[in-house]
Every structure is written in structure tokens, then in C-alpha cells.
Amino acid sequence: MPRTVSSLRSAAFLALTTLAGGAASSAAAQTPELVAPRPFEASYRLDIRGWPGATVRHTLSQEGLHWLSSMRFSIAVAKGEERSRFAVEDNDTRALLYSSSYSLLGVGDDYTLDETELTALDRQTALFDLSRRVESSECTERAPCDITFLDHRGRDEHFQYYVHPQATVSVPAGEFQAPSVTLTDVEKPDRHIDISFHPQWPGLILSAEYIKDGRRDTTITLTRFAPQ
Numbered sequence: 001m002p003r004t005v006s007s008l009r010s011a012a013f014l015a016l017t018t019l020a021g022g023a024a025s026s027a028a029a030q031t032p033e034l035v036a037p038r039p040f041e042a043s044y045r046l047d048i049r050g051w052p053g054a055t056v057r058h059t060l061s062q063e064g065l066h067w068l069s070s071m072r073f074s075i076a077v078a079k080g081e082e083r084s085r086f087a088v089e090d091n092d093t094r095a096l097l098y099s100s101s102y103s104l105l106g107v108g109d110d111y112t113l114d115e116t117e118l119t120a121l122d123r124q125t126a127l128f129d130l131s132r133r134v135e136s137s138e139c140t141e142r143a144p145c146d147i148t149f150l151d152h153r154g155r156d157e158h159f160q161y162y163v164h165p166q167a168t169v170s171v172p173a174g175e176f177q178a179p180s181v182t183l184t185d186v187e188k189p190d191r192h193i194d195i196s197f198h199p200q201w202p203g204l205i206l207s208a209e210y211i212k213d214g215r216r217d218t219t220i221t222l223t224r225f226a227p228q
Contacts, residue, residue, distance in 0.1 A: 034091050034132040037067055037202050039228035044205065044220040045172065052076055056220060060128070060203050061228065066096060069124045069203060078104045082152075084124030093129040098122035100152045111152040122150050123157075128203035130161075134179045135199060137163045147183070158186045169196045169206045173222040178206055190214075201227070 037060065044056040054075035061068050067088060072081035080102040087094045095118040101110045113122060121129055126149040139145035144160040151157050161183040169178045180196040191212045198204040204225065210218040 034136075035200060035202055037062075037088055037128070037132075040201055040204060041224075041226045041228060042173075042204055042222060043224040045223050046073060046075065046218070046220050048075065048218045049216070055223075058203075058205070067128075069128055071124065078102070080108075082124050084122050084128075086121075086125040086128070093121065093125060093132075095121045095125040098124060098150075098152075113150065113152075113154050117154050118150065120148055120150050120156070123152075127205075130181070131197040131204070132202045134163055134181055134197055135166075137181075139163050139181075141182075144184075159183045160186060166199075171206055171222045173206075173225045176206055198222075198225075201225075 039061045040059070042058040044058065046054045046056045048054075052075065054073055056071060056073045059068075059070050061070075063085075065087060066085050068083065068085050070081065070083045073079060080100070082100040083098070084095065085097040087096060096115050098113040098118065099111065102108045126147070130147070137145065139162045141162045144162040147159045147161055149157055149159075161181045164180045164182070166177050166179050169176050169180070176196075176198060178196045178199055180194060182192055182194050184192040191210070193208060193210050195208040196206040198206055205220065205222060207221045208219065209216055
């Protein structure tokens with residue numbers, strides 16, 4: 001997979017990969033009450049080292065009893081999209097359908113996972129799920145929590161994360177008091193993602209940085225936010 005697409009996956013969609021919340025942690029599972037989902041539309045500024053900037057479109061919408069999360073981008077000669085359908089029942093999130101497509105110079109792949117294949121949360125649903133749990137999490141740098149989610153091919157990805165105290169996050173869309181997390185790839189400890197979430201809008205990213213070999217590889221920042 002070209003570096004452009006793999007970097008975006010690691011940073012923008014996972015939250016990017018990282019945010020895989022699936023069976024997250026026991027601390028998260030004990031959360032008494034989580035913020036309910038609300039639909040929104042958002043745009044992010046995407047910067048990948050060595051490539052021109054681009055825009056990521058992110059929507060969270062409700063369709064009947066289900067929710068649909070979608071992220072899409074176009075940068076130079078590459079483009080991609082991920083969509084996830086899931087159900088929310090109180091504090092539980094259940095993945096129902098996941099699809100993704102990526103292409104470079106018109107050549108690419110499409111992937112789909114249905115409910116029978118989603119043995120854990122896909123990364124789009126995991127992004128939403130983890131954002132609901134961050135503020136009440138007890139995961140620390142000395143005692144990080146494990147996260148497992150499925151990638152676009154249905155393979156397990158394993159990360160660890162810890163939570164930072166709320167702090168002021170300034171982005172083009174405004175200034176927010178927000179929680180943030182650091183997620184580290186267990187198999188590739190030289191790579192991690194720092195991400196801040198909007199505390200009242202589950203799934204909404206304020207900013208994220210993908211660090212690889214000590215260098216900032218990819219960043220996204222919230223430029224527009226429209227509640228629906």
C-alpha cells in the first residue's frame with residue numbers, strides 16, 4: 001500500500017487506527033454512563049509529510065436504530081473512504097457493517113466486513129466508541145490499557161493507550177477544553193498517535209498527530225464543525 005494511504009489510515013481513520021476501542025479496557029467497561037451519540041458533519045485539515053495538504057470529510061448520521069460513520073479524503077492522485085454502520089445500546093457499541101476503498105493513480109482496492117465477520121469493533125466504530133470512554137478512563141502512562149480492533153481486512157490490531165488530563169485545544173474550528181489519548185502500536189512501539197476528542201460529541205476529533213520514528217508524519221486538525 002503506498003505510504004500516502006497507509007499514513008492516512010494510521011492517522012486519520014483510526015484515530016485513527018489506534019482508536020480501536022473494541023473490547024478496550026476493564027476501566028472503560030465500568031463506566032456508569034456515557035455521552036449519547038449526536039449527528040454532525042466535520043472537516044479536517046490533513047497534512048502528510050512530503051505531500052500537499054488535503055481535506056478529510058467526516059460525518060456521523062443516524063439511520064433508524066443504527067448510526068453511520070463516514071470519513072473520506074482526496075489528496076493529489078490518491079483518495080479513500082471508510083464507512084461503518086453500528087448500533088448503540090446504553091454503554092455498548094456493536095459493529096454491523098464496515099467498508100473501505102482506496103486508490104492511487106486510479107488503481108486500488110475495496111474491502112467489506114459484514115456482521116458475521118466483525119468479531120470485534122472495526123476501526124471506524126472503535127474511533128467512536130473510544131471517544132465516549134476517554135474522560136472516565138483510568139488508563140495512565142505507567143498503567144496503559146489494551147485495545148484490540150479489526151483492520152480493513154478483518155485482522156486483529158493491538159494497541160495500548162493512556163489518557164491525558166483535560167487541556168485547552170486550539171484548532172481552526174475554535175478553542176476547546178478536551179481530553180486526549182496517546183496510542184502506541186504494540187508491534188511497532190516507535191509509532192504512536194496523540195489525539196484529542198470533543199468531550200460532548202462522540203467520534204469528533206479535534207486534532208491528531210501520527211508520530212513515526214520520532215518525527216511527525218501525519219496531522220489532522222478540525223477546521224469546520226456543524227451539528228446536525
